[in-house]
Amino acid sequence: MFERLVNLYQGWVIGRPKLTLSLLLLLTVGLAMGLPNFKLDASADSLTLENDSDLDYFREMTKRYQSGDFLVVTYKPHVDLFSDESIETLIQLRDELAHVDGVTSVMSMLDVPLLYSPQVTLAGVTDTPRTLLTDDTDRALAKQEFLNSPIYRDMLLGPDGQTTALLANLDIDEKYIELVRHRDSLRYKRTHQGLSPEEEIELANVSKEFLDYRTAAAVESHARVDEFRSIVASYQDRAELFLGGGTMITADMIDFIRSDLVVFGTGIILFIIATLAIIFRQWRFVLLPLATCIMAVVMMLGFLSWIDWRLTVISSNFVALLLIISLAITIHLVVRFREFHAENPGWSKQQLVWETVSVMARPCLYTALTTMVAFISLVVSDIRPVIDFGWMMTIGLAVALVLAFVLLPAGLMVWPLGDAKDEGDNSAAITLKFSRFTENHGSVVFWVSVVVACVSVYGMSKLEVENRFIDYFHESTEIYQGMSVIDQNLGGTTTLDIVLDVDNSEDPLLFAQEGGVEDDPFAEADPFDEPDPFEEPDPFAEADPFAEADPFSEQNPEAQPANSYWFTVAGLEEIEMLHDYLESLPEVGKVQSLATAYKVATDVNGARLNDFELAVLKRSLPEEIESVLVAPYLSEEANQVRVSLRAKETDPNLRRMELIDKIRDYAINEVGFKPEQIHFSGILVLYNNMLQSLFKSQIVTLGAVFLGIMGMFMVLFRSVSIALIAIIPNLLAAGVVLGGMGLAGVPLDMMTITIAAVTVGVGVDHAIHYLHRFKREFAIDGDYVASMHRSHASIGRAMFYTSITIIVGFSILALSEFIPSIYFGLLTAFAMFAAILGSMTLLPKLILLVKPLGKPQVDDHRLAQAA
Known part of the structure; x- marks a missing residue:
């Protein structure tokens, strides 16, 4: 079998290079035809855990409370906010935003009911509420209400009295929710129980339908954001405005990914050209590796496009990584080819190419396989974009390896042989300095490595995962600026919902009965219930705020008080206690719940209402007030309430897990809720x-x-000692970067989580190439020290070149608009520097110390010195 493959390879790649190149070109063009269908994904689904039950609960709560996505426009006019000119501008802006397709309503300070300007009576609550646009509204009083009322404080008007917000509520996409929940339920069943053939087909169909629908929805969403931006831009001469909201962030993330692909791709290709030109100074050794790298990327992007596998913020780095690693493979081949050509100028082109391929096949295969193992290990993560990144890189590396051993040798067969110019390369002088240092100061290398390992372990113990989402973006971006304004002036950015169920051990009707409705002996037998035909009409009957909601009226059975526990004194006091605690937390901004309605009712009544009055009041509220104070926080069907808060992303003390734990602890131990009553939901x-x-x-x-x-x-090596020797320097390199992050206070995020795997996976390539060459050199004379020097002077040069390429290539990621990509690039570059340093010093030191290849065959005093 192996001989057949060898003969097939020789017959096609070396024997028919032009035909081989033509077939590769046709395959590349065929895959590239799918590129017009290439798609990017920055949806919330791409940044959440795989099979996260909280995600499904979040979608359920979104439907139940109609708390869909929204866009926020912050507005700070150049004139006084409450002046006629500013109000007129705000009206125009609101009306334009309201007419954007997909916007269901726009909430602003113009439209919300005013209950303290002046303060209404309990009877007045049932009237059509006053707004800022009502003719006789006192704007000074309204301003104080926006600043101080429990409803609007920290929501519609900033502390400066000049910054307000317009909240554009978007349609709740129920079809999207139904499709994704259907898909996820089938995925879950496939993982835990298995699917029938019919269910497998159903899963494939619903997955495709969901992707197609999400693509169309994303296009509409992006167009909506663009329209909002266009509207906002037309008002920039009259006010300072920023756009915010999840939809806007998603749209901008798509732009960031697209920009990164162009910047990274262009920057790395230019770098590849410059690097190859400087190192090899021959066109064939510039164009052929460059063609290999570009073809690998085009093939993979085309393949991803054909199967509709989308790049996310994390996997967008896949293009840069594939270019860099493809180049590293080709550099090893080129360096070995040039060595053979310089040592054997009389060899034919066929012999040079075949010797290069046959000698480098095994180390390159194993370096590619170990790197694939590193990337495929990412699939054990629970984070979908990390999983995708692992699979994409694994497949991409296989493509790059095949192309390197097909396109480059076939290209060399077609290209004229030219002169052997390897003798002009002086890089061996650099690499030999490392081997001499290791020989003369081996103990220093060893003990410094031990100290570095200890410090790294300590640093890793300091690693944190808490980080602020706002820090993912440059301060110059609209995302950062908009989030800052909303965070500091308008009550916070990241939503957290505390959903409370009724205690099932209690009878929920009991609390309504305590109001006296069912116990009233006159409720069914009141002789005055029937109208008196001789009685004159009461001219004040319509002024009675409770006339429409008379609980005793048999003619109005729909006006009976609700039996919801949560709209009783007992339920509201529990909610209020939790509400007040949340408001006391420094990292929490605006808090909204039924407690707000309770506070307002207490203010307008002058005293707390009893259960009966609360039930009657609820039935009497006009829709304008009920939709603001009650509907978003009470589900009577589920006998459930929602307490909604917004956390301040700019607060340096925000610790999300600690915040959730604090709230749960207070709700259970202070308020008295049972653990099963409390559920947390929301983006946070x-x-x-x-x-x-x-x-x-x-x-x-x-x-x-x-x-x-x-x-x-x-x-590969059939030796435990060699395996440990090979991996130790690379684990140390990974530890150095992770420990450094811990000591420097750089938190782990969805990008930096992959650094360790990338470092070990790419770093062990050096160890494999070095050990493979060391074994060949050791077989010559059995001299460990001499073998080390010869290995540094030969394969060490290729390691030096590839390391420079990888380090600078990763550093190009610093040009990203996305801060985690910058961290990923710079930290990985630092890790790769540590890896090559370890491979050039610690690795040979361990070889000299352990002597894994057996006893030396020469008695050389240098061995004792090195040890």
Whole structure:
């Protein structure tokens, strides 16, 4: 079998290079034809955990409380906010936003009911409420209400009295929710129970339908954001405005991904050209590796487009990584080809190419496989974009390896042989300095490594996952500026909902009965219930705020008080206690719940209402007030309430897990709720779940990488000692970067979580190439020290070149608009520097110390000195 493959390779790649190149070109063009269908994904689904039950609960609560997505426009006019000119501008802005397709309503300070300007009576609550646009409204009083009332404080008017917000509520996409929940339920069943053939087909169909629908919805959403931006831009001469909201962030993230793909791709390709030109100074060794790298990326992007596999913020780095790693493989081949050509100028082109391929096949195959193991270990993560990134890189590396051993040799066969110019390369002088240092100061290398390892372990113990979403963006971006304004002036940005169920051990009707409705002996037998035909009409009857909601009226059975526990004194006092606690927390901004309605009712009544009065009041509220104070926070069907808060992302003390734990502890131990009554939902919960999974993912990923690569080394070297020697410098490099992050206070995020796997996976390539060459050199004379020097002077040069390429290539990610990508690029570059330093010093030192290849065959005093 192996001989057939060898003959097939020689017959096509070396024997028919032009035909081989033509077929590769046709395949590339065929895959590239799918590129017009290439798609990016920055939806909330791409930033959440795989099979997160909280995500499904979040969608359910979104439907139940109609708390869909929204866009926020902050507005700070150049004139006084409450002047006629500013109000007129605000009206125009509101009306334009309201006419954007997909906007169901726009809430602003113009439209909300005013209950303190002046303060209404309990009877007045049932009237059509006053608004800021009512003719006789006192704007000074209204301003004080917006600043101080329990309804609007920290929501519609900033502390400066000049910054307000317009909240554009968007349609709740119920079809989207139904499709994704259907898909996820089938996925869950497939994982835990298995699917029938019919269900497999159903899953495939619903997955495709969901992706198609989400694509169309994303296009509409992006167009809506663009229209909002266009409207906002037309008012910039009259006010300072910023756009915010989840939909806007998603749209901008798509733009960031697209920009990063162009910037990274262009920057790295230019870097590849410059690097190859400087190192090799021959066109064939510039164009052929460049063609290999570009073709690998085009093939993979085309393949992803054909199967509709979308890039996310994390996997967008896949293009840069694939270019860099493809280049590293080709550099090893080119360096070895040039060595053979310089040493054997009389060899034919066929012999040079075949010797290069046959000698480099095994180390390159194993370096590619170990790197694949590192990336495929990411699939054990619970984070969908990390999983996708792992699979994409694994497949991409396989494509890059095949192309390097097909396109480059075939290209060399077609290209004229040219002169051997390897003798002009002086890089060996640099690499030999490392081997001499290791020979003369080996103990320093060893003990410095031990100290660095200890410090790294300590630093890793300081690693955190808490980070602020706002810090993912540059201060110059609209996302950052808009979030800052909303956070500091309008009550916070990240939503957290505390959903409370009724205690099932209690009878929920009991509390309504305590109001006296069912116990009233006159309720059914009041002789005055029937109208008196001789009685004159009461001219004040319509002025009675409770006339429409008379609980005793048999003619108006629909006006009976509700039996919801949560709209009783007992229920509202529990909610109010929790509400007040939440408002006392420094990292919490605006809090909204039924307690707000209770506070307002107490203010307008001058005293707390009893259960009966609360029930009657609820039935009497006009829709304008009920939709603001009650409907968003009470589900009578589910006998459930929602307490909604917004956390301040700019607060440096925000610790999401600690915040959730504090709230749960207070609700249980101080308010008296049972644990099963309390549920948490919202964006803060989903984001926190993703962050908390990072520690687990980091440990599991590193463990999977270590075990996988150890297994590969055992197969390759058939020696436990060599396997350990090979992996130790790379684990140290990963530890250095993770420990450095912990000491510097740089938290783990969804990008930096992959650094350790990437470092070990790419770093062990050096160890494999070095050890493979060291074994060949050792077989010559059995001299460990001499073998080390010869290895540094030969394969060490290729390691030096590839390391420079990888380090600078990753550093190009610093050009990103997305801060985690910058961290990922710079930290990985630092880790790769540590990896090459370890491979050039610690790795040979461990070889000299352990002597894994057996006793030296020469008696050389240098061995004792090195040890």
